Each structure stands twice: as C-alpha cells, then as structure tokens.
Amino acid sequence: MNIEFFGTRSSKSLYRLSLVLLIIGSTACEAPRPQIRDLIQPLKLTAGKADSLRVSDLFYAEHYDLNFQPHPDIDAKLIGENLVLQPKSAFEGMATLAFDLDGQRYHIPVHSQIKPTYTFRFQPETKPGKISVMGTFNSWNRSDTPMHDEDGDGVYEVTLALDAGRYQYEFVVDSREIYDPANPVKVPNGFGYFNSIAEVPPRHAGQTFLHRMGAEKSDGVLTLKFAYERDGQAEKLDKTQITALLDNRRIPAQSMTISKNQIEVSLDLYQITAEDVLRIAVTENGQSTPIQNVFLANQLDATPHNHTDWHNAVMYSIMIDRFADGDANNNRPVSSQKLSQKANYQGGDLQGILTKIQSGYFDSLGVNTLWLSPVNQNTDKAYPEWPPPHRYFSGYHGYWPIHHQRVDSRYGDMALLKKVVQEAHARDIKIILDFIANHVHEDHPFFRQHRDWFGSYDLPDGRKNIRLWDEYRLTTWFEPFLPSFDYPNSQTALDTMTDNAVWWLQQTGIDGFRQDAVKHIPNDFWRTLNRKIKSEVAIPQNRHVYQIGETFGGYDLVSSYVNNGQLDAQFNFNLYDVAKYVFLSPDADFSILAAELQRTAAVYGSNHLMGNVMDSHDKVRYMAFADGDISLDGGEAIEAAWSHPPQVDDPASYKKLQIYLAYLMTIPGLPTLYYGDEIGMTGAADPDNRRMMRFDDDLTENERAHFAQVRQIVGLRKQFDALRTGDFRTLHTDKDCLIFMRSEMNERLLVAINKSDQPQQRSIELPAIYSSKTATDVITQQAHTIEKHMLTLEVPPIGWRALLLQ
Numbered sequence: 009m010n011i012e013f014f015g016t017r018s019s020k021s022l023y024r025l026s027l028v029l030l031i032i033g034s035t036a037c038e039a040p041r042p043q044i045r046d047l048i049q050p051l052k053l054t055a056g057k058a059d060s061l062r063v064s065d066l067f068y069a070e071h072y073d074l075n076f077q078p079h080p081d082i083d084a085k086l087i088g089e090n091l092v093l094q095p096k097s098a099f100e101g102m103a104t105l106a107f108d109l110d111g112q113r114y115h116i117p118v119h120s121q122i123k124p125t126y127t128f129r130f131q132p133e134t135k136p137g138k139i140s141v142m143g144t145f146n147s148w149n150r151s152d153t154p155m156h157d158e159d160g161d162g163v164y165e166v167t168l169a170l171d172a173g174r175y176q177y178e179f180v181v182d183s184r185e186i187y188d189p190a191n192p193v194k195v196p197n198g199f200g201y202f203n204s205i206a207e208v209p210p211r212h213a214g215q216t217f218l219h220r221m222g223a224e225k226s227d228g229v230l231t232l233k234f235a236y237e238r239d240g241q242a243e244k245l246d247k248t249q250i251t252a253l254l255d256n257r258r259i260p261a262q263s264m265t266i267s268k269n270q271i272e273v274s275l276d277l278y279q280i281t282a283e284d285v286l287r288i289a290v291t292e293n294g295q296s297t298p299i300q301n302v303f304l305a306n307q308l309d310a311t312p313h314n315h316t317d318w319h320n321a322v323m324y325s326i327m328i329d330r331f332a333d334g335d336a337n338n339n340r341p342v343s344s345q346k347l348s349q350k351a352n353y354q355g356g357d358l359q360g361i362l363t364k365i366q367s368g369y370f371d372s373l374g375v376n377t378l379w380l381s382p383v384n385q386n387t388d389k390a391y392p393e394w395p396p397p398h399r400y401f402s403g404y405h406g407y408w409p410i411h412h413q414r415v416d417s418r419y420g421d422m423a424l425l426k427k428v429v430q431e432a433h434a435r436d437i438k439i440i441l442d443f444i445a446n447h448v449h450e451d452h453p454f455f456r457q458h459r460d461w462f463g464s465y466d467l468p469d470g471r472k473n474i475r476l477w478d479e480y481r482l483t484t485w486f487e488p489f490l491p492s493f494d495y496p497n498s499q500t501a502l503d504t505m506t507d508n509a510v511w512w513l514q515q516t517g518i519d520g521f522r523q524d525a526v527k528h529i530p531n532d533f534w535r536t537l538n539r540k541i542k543s544e545v546a547i548p549q550n551r552h553v554y555q556i557g558e559t560f561g562g563y564d565l566v567s568s569y570v571n572n573g574q575l576d577a578q579f580n581f582n583l584y585d586v587a588k589y590v591f592l593s594p595d596a597d598f599s600i601l602a603a604e605l606q607r608t609a610a611v612y613g614s615n616h617l618m619g620n621v622m623d624s625h626d627k628v629r630y631m632a633f634a635d636g637d638i639s640l641d642g643g644e645a646i647e648a649a650w651s652h653p654p655q656v657d658d659p660a661s662y663k664k665l666q667i668y669l670a671y672l673m674t675i676p677g678l679p680t681l682y683y684g685d686e687i688g689m690t691g692a693a694d695p696d697n698r699r700m701m702r703f704d705d706d707l708t709e710n711e712r713a714h715f716a717q718v719r720q721i722v723g724l725r726k727q728f729d730a731l732r733t734g735d736f737r738t739l740h741t742d743k744d745c746l747i748f749m750r751s752e753m754n755e756r757l758l759v760a761i762n763k764s765d766q767p768q769q770r771s772i773e774l775p776a777i778y779s780s781k782t783a784t785d786v787i788t789q790q791a792h793t794i795e796k797h798m799l800t801l802e803v804p805p806i807g808w809r810a811l812l813l814q
Contacts, residue, residue: 043110044069045547046572047285048256049613050117050299051105053082054169056097063091064535065573066116067256068542069109077106082118095120101291102251102299104258115258117251117287119296123169124211130155130179130188131163139164143177143206144582147562149478150180172210173607174586174600176203195589200643207603214239218290218297219777220735223307223753230275230307232753234300235777236290245290247271251299252288254280275304282308298735301615306729306752318554318576318617319732321438322673322722323680324375327625328383328419329353329404331683331701332360338418342402344390350650350695351401352390358383358420358428365431369703373686373715374722377438379522381625382406383425385414387449391489394474399650405625405698406442407524408449408490412508422515429517438519440554441512445505445533446525447485447492454504455491461501463494482530495533506537513545513553520554526569526578527559534574556619556678558626563611570612579619580677583608584627591668591763592633592640598741598761602748605675605736614735620672622665623682629697631656631690634664638692649696660765662688662714663806667761669718670808673725674750674759676736686718687711724786724810730755744768745803749813756813758783762803771800774813783811 046067076084081099085092104115128141140154155164179186188204197203221233252259282305289299333355341353386403463483476484495502557578559566586604590596628645632638637654672679691697725731734750744764762768776797783792
C-alpha cells in the first residue's frame with residue numbers, strides 16, 4: 009500500500025463537516041495482531057530541514073530491520089540505528105510514513121510544519137564583548153544563541169525559527185543576565201529577578217478543530233463520529249486530507265466513503281480490543297487539526313492494560329520519613345549538634361504508609377497511584393550543603409544512598425515494602441518508586457570499589473565540578489559527598505545501574521519509577537533501561553511499567569527524554585511555572601496559561617501522560633504563595649524556611665488551592681498531589697516544604713473542610729471519562745476566568761474557574777455543531793438552559809464549576 013499525500017484546498021468561509029468513522033473488517037479473515045505494542049507517536053518535522061532520531065525511540069522491537077516505503081514529500085533513510093527524515097521545503101501538514109517489519113505494514117504519523125520566525129533585539133549602552141540570548145527555547149543555554157550587530161547600528165539581533173507559543177528569555181551580556189528593557193511583558197523567575205516574555209504567533213490564522221460527536225454500537229459494529237471545523241473553510245474535504253490510523257496502521261482509503269460531507273468507517277467489535285486507539289486528524293491548506301486520540305476502552309466499557317491504564321491515574325507523592333510513623337521502634341535520628349530537627353529524620357516509615365492503605369485513607373481521597381520517595385539505605389551521618397551558609401542535612405529524604413539493594417532500616421525492610429505493594433494492589437492502587445540513577449553517597453560500595461565509574465570532582469581549570477548544571481550537565485556533582493556516575497565513559501556502571509532498576513521491579517512488584525535528575529544522565533542510559541524493562545518485565549508480564557522523570561529545562565530538553573524508547577513522561581514544570589504565576593497574579597490574563605496549555609499539547613500530544621503538579625518536594629508549597637507569606641519570585645523562601653516558616657492566616661487561601669486543584673484535575677495529563685495538599689499544608693523552601701504530615705484530630709476545622717473539597721474535586725476525574733482521555737478546547741479567557749471543555753465520544757464537560765474575589769458571570773458561545781440544550785452542574789445538579797448555542801453562567805468568587813452538556 010502506497011502512502012497517500014494529504015493535499016490542501018482553498019478556503020473562504022466557515023465550514024462544518026460531520027465525520028463518521030468506520031473501519032471495515034471481517035472475523036472470517038482477521039489480520040494477525042500487530043507485533044509492535046507501543047503506540048508510535050507523531051514525528052514533528054520542520055519543512056526543508058533534515059532531522060534524525062534513534063529508531064528505538066519510536067517503538068520497542070527485538071530488531072529494527074525496517075523497510076521504509078517511498079513517500080512523495082518525505083525522504084526517509086535508515087542509517088544504522090538512526091532514522092533520517094527530510095520533508096520537502098514546501099510540505100506542511102499531516103502524513104503517514106509506511107514501513108515493513110517482519111512482513112507486517114505499519115505507519116508513522118508525521119507532522120511537517122513551516123515554523124514562524126522571531127527576532128530578538130537588544131541595544132546595550134556600551135559595546136559588549138559577548139552577547140547572547142537564552143530562554144525556554146534553548147533550555148537556558150547561556151552561549152548557544154549568540155547575537156550580532158551586522159549593520160553596526162548598535163542593535164544586536166538574532167532571528168530564530170520557533171514553534172508558535174510563549175517563551176521566557178533573558179539576554180546574557182558579558183556573563184551578566186538582563187531582562188529585555190524594551191519589552192514590558194515579564195514574569196518573576198523565582199530567583200528574585202524577572203524573565204521577559206516573547207509571544208510567537210502561529211503561522212496560520214484562524215482555528216481548526218476536529219470535534220468528537222459520538223459513538224454507537226450496533227450489530228457487531230462500533231461507529232465513531234467526528235465533526236471538522238475551520239475558519240474560512242469553503243470546499244468539501246476529500247479522503248487525501250484525512251489521516252486516520254487504528255493503532256499504528258493506516259485506515260485505507262477504500263474503507264472510507266464521503267457522502268453529504270460525511271465519512272463512514274466501521275470497527276468490527278470482534279476485531280478490536282480495549283488496547284486499541286483510533287487516531288485521526290484533518291489537514292487543509294497546510295493547517296492540521298490536533299490529532300484526536302480515541303481510546304476504545306471507553307467505548308467498549310472495558311479495562312485496558314497497555315495504552316490507557318495510566319491515563320486513569322491520580323498520583324500521590326509521599327516523602328516516607330515525613331508521612332506517618334507506624335513503628336516507633338525504628339526511629340533513629342542522626343545525632344549531630346550541627347543538625348536542625350527540620351533536616352533530620354522524623355519517624356515516617358513504610359508501616360505508616362501500610363496502615364493508611366489498610367485504613368482506606370487513599371481510597372477516601374480518590375488517589376490510585378502512590379509515588380514513594382527512595383527506600384534505599386541512606387547514611388547515618390549529617391553533611392553540610394555546598395552553598396553558603398553550609399547548613400547541615402541528614403539523608404531523611406532518601407537521596408543519599410549507601411546501598412543499592414537494601415531498604416533503609418528506619419523505614420522497614422524488603423518484606424515490609426513488598427507487603428505495602430501487595431496491599432496497595434489489592435485495592436487497585438499502583439506503586440511507583442523513586443529511583444536514583446545519577447549518583448550515590450561516598451560511602452556506597454560502588455564508589456569505594458569502582459572509582460572509575462564516576463566523574464571528576466576536580467576540573468582542569470581548578471574549579472570543583474559542583475552544581476555546574478549546564479556546563480557539565482552529565483558529570484557534575486550535586487554535593488562533594490555525592491559522586492555522580494560518568495556513564496558516557498563507563499559502560500559497566502550503566503549496565504549495573506540499569507540492571508539494578510530491573511531488580512527492584514522484579515523483587516517488589518512495583519508498577520514503575522519516578523526517575524531522579526533525568527537531564528544529568530545520558531539518553532543511552534534511559535534507552536538501555538527501557539529496553540531491559542520491556543524485554544524482562546513489561547512484555548513477559550503483559551503490563552505497562554510507567555516511568556516519569558524530573559527535568560528542569562526548556563521543552564526541547566525535557567521532551568528529548570519522552571518517547572517510547574526512554575521515559576513515558578516527565579513532570580511538567582514549564583506548565584506549572586506559568587500556571588502558578590497566572591493563578592496568583594490578579595492582573596495576569598488566563599490567555600497566557602491557555603497558550604502554555606496549547607504549547608504543551610503541541611509538544612507532547614493532546615492526551616499526554618506528563619505529570620501536572622501544584623507542589624513537589626523541590627518547590628515552595630503553593631499555600632505559602634497563596635497566603636502571601638512568600639512572594640512569587642521566591643527570593644526569600646530559603647531563609648524563611650529556617651527563620652520564619654509560614655503559617656496559614658487567611659481561610660480564603662484554601663479556596664485558592666481548591667481552584668488550582670480543580671484546574672489540575674481537569675486538564676490533560678497525569679495529576680499529582682504532594683502529601684499535605686489535601687489539608688492545605690504550607691511551607692517555604694526545603695526543608696520547610698517537607699513538614700510532618702498530620703491527620704484526623706491534628707487537623708484544624710479549615711483543613712478538614714479543605715480535605716472534603718479536595719476529595720470532591722479528585723472524585724470528578726474518576727467519574728468522567730472526558731477528564732481522563734477526552735480532548736481539550738479553550739472556550740474563554742480573561743484576567744479573572746478560564747473556561748474550557750473536555751469531550752469524550754459521548755460526554756462533554758465544561759469547566760469554569762474564577763480566580764477573582766468577586767462572582768463572575770460569563771456568556772459562552774458553544775459550537776453550534778453540538779446542539780447542546782442543557783448544562784448541568786455536576787456538584788449541585790443545577791441545570792442551565794442553552795439558548796441559541798449560548799450558555800450564561802455565574803462562577804463564585806475564588807471558585808469553580810463543572811457542567812455536563814447534554
């Protein structure tokens with residue numbers, strides 16, 4: 009089967025096309041099930057530019073003897089382990105690239121775009137020696153993007169081709185960081201200064217979208233319906249403009265028919281499973297709709313085991329030592345006069361977590377995935393941190409391991425860890441474990457016996473290789489007592505640590521990992537680990553081992569680790585930074601956040617598994633910002649942690665957390681609660697953001713009321729498929745309100761958030777194609793009539809609403 013080119017047509021006015029998809033099959037001549045288990049993600053290419061990627065990042069296979077079919081607009085060559093692709097300079101839009109593996113035909117969705125350009129300009133007061141620009145577009149690399157004064161007018165410039173979106177940036181002038189004085193739009197950077205904001209508009213004007221319109225089962229056939237909408241559309245679409253795949257296989261043109269602007273394709277219910285995903289997009293005049301991912305499990309009322317089960321997750325992050333003390337007999341704080349109690353062990357353990365599992369605490373809250381901090385045995389000593397004033401810490405957090413196979417005796421033992429996993433699984437709760445692959449403590453036998461596995465502490469220029477996060481990204485040490493592995497120069501170390509991760513999976517039965525310090529570890533480590541997990545655990549046991557990483561950096565850096573050959577996801581701190589600023593700044597417009605949500609979808613897909621957060625063990629707690637104790641730039645947060653830790657003073661601050669959590673639980677991605685979020689715990693920087701958890705009688709009236717609200721919010725995600733696997737469309741933004749819609753095939757939910765301290769009334773125009781008549785509040789059951797596609801609703805002060813459209 010040859011690859012079809014998805015051409016374009018001219019357009020003049022708004023046009024709506026109803027699509028009903030039918031994939032024709034026969035139980036009598038059922039095709040063999042695909043050998044590729046991974047859902048091959050769309051490749052994003054720049055027109056006219058060659059790009060390459062490791063073919064194993066596309067999907068797992070025992071071998072990669074691939075035979076690519078020719079494509080009229082994309083040149084594809086497999087050179088060793090790398091796939092080199094180059095679209096024609098004028099080609100933009102969606103297409104599929106076909107290849108054969110072991111006699112079976114598969115298709116890779118490809119999106120080629122002509123990127124818009126943006127010019128950064130800066131006029132210094134005096135001629136600099138060097139000047140460059142850094143930002144989220146280059147992962148804050150200080151020297152990667154130099155600027156030049158080509159015409160000698162004193163203005164330094166650089167023009168970049170960038171994806172449409174919002175970028176933070178600063179100029180670097182002779183090593184000095186400066187925000188753009190000519191740009192009035194800037195945001196706090198968390199270090200007591202500001203970053204400027206560049207807005208790159210999309211290349212194509214107007215909106216284009218493919219709506220989900222319903223699913224029906226009848227006579228052994230599942231029928232799926234969509235509607236295409238685009239500003240300026242005039243002519244009918246034809247089959248060449250539609251990209252449709254069932255998993256990794258192109259739906260052939262002969263299986264589609266277009267009549268009266270409808271396309272019909274049927275799925276034989278006897279040939280599909282809960283694992284299958286239908287993907288469809290439309291391209292016209294080079295502009296493509298976001299890909300709709302329809303998870304058939306929701307249409308079959310079945311439980312999936314591969315693609316979609318992690319979309320149902322609500323994660324809860326636990327720092328073991330600070331959660332619950334279930335066994336006082338293992339309490340053993342470090343003895344040191346230099347060590348504050350805040351930075352010492354406080355008694356939390358695995359028995360405390362087990363007790364809470366057995367008591368139904370997590371069931372009551374509505375979470376179904378627990379992320380446990382590292383369980384490895386840690387040092388018994390206290391150490392000063394590198395930056396002044398060199399305060400002392402213990403290894404209570406678990407990130408200073410002295411052994412690779414022992415559970416810290418302060419937490420329990422391996423038998424108890426296995427029991428925690430077993431009890432959690434009995435309640436349909438998954439467990440992921442924090443794994444430390446970047447470093448060990450200096451007392452670890454690996455460092456004592458294999459010094460050649462680790463990077464250099466002393467640099468040739470006399471400096472110490474400490475916290476040089478970008479300059480020596482793959483070898484820098486976090487602390488003088490925490491040697492970092494030098495994986496690029498030690499294959500034995502890489503093999504040993506990837507084997508160790510698999511060992512923890514096999515020994516404990518955990519469901520995945522949170523991977524620490526991902527960007528400081530080379531991609532080949534994650535590729536090796538991924539391959540071992542799939543070949544030794546995931547495929548033999550028919551389960552999806554989920555891996556989510558931690559990386560602070562730009563989209564390009566973060567996303568370079570997220571694919572089928574490395575990690576499933578990373579925590580989305582780029583989105584978090586923007587959301588925190590918009591929610592907590594009265595004059596910040598929600599359009600800023602809407603643009604960042606769109607950017608996230610463009611990079612990771614509309615149904616991604618990136619981790620969405622309000623808090624984490626590395627961040628100042630959201631409540632400290634909401635209650636006004638810490639400014640958004642966070643400059644005072646470290647000192648506040650030690651000298652004047654915040655307390656919650658204003659009961660209204662709990663509402664500020666609740667509207668953020670309502671947002672967190674209703675946007676695409678995997679929502680993550682950090683222990684204490686459910687009671688509105690506050691805290692400045694580390695270690696104050698890691699206070700001991702409190703329960704039951706130790707809670708205030710406001711904290712108990714907040715817990716009830718959080719439980720209600722979390723419950724919504726479990727109740728509605730649209731919030732887990734539906735599409736996302738922003739309907740309205742202003743400085744007070746964010747209103748968006750999530751749609752599954754037979755379910756639509758509208759979410760409205762108001763951050764102001766006054767009630768807000770908005771009239772929202774809904775897409776006419778929906779023919780919605782009523783909108784019912786899912787909490788109060790209050791029904792609103794929709795007249796002429798207009799919905800008028802009032803959102804309470806610092807409040808939110810979710811309404812089911814019918």
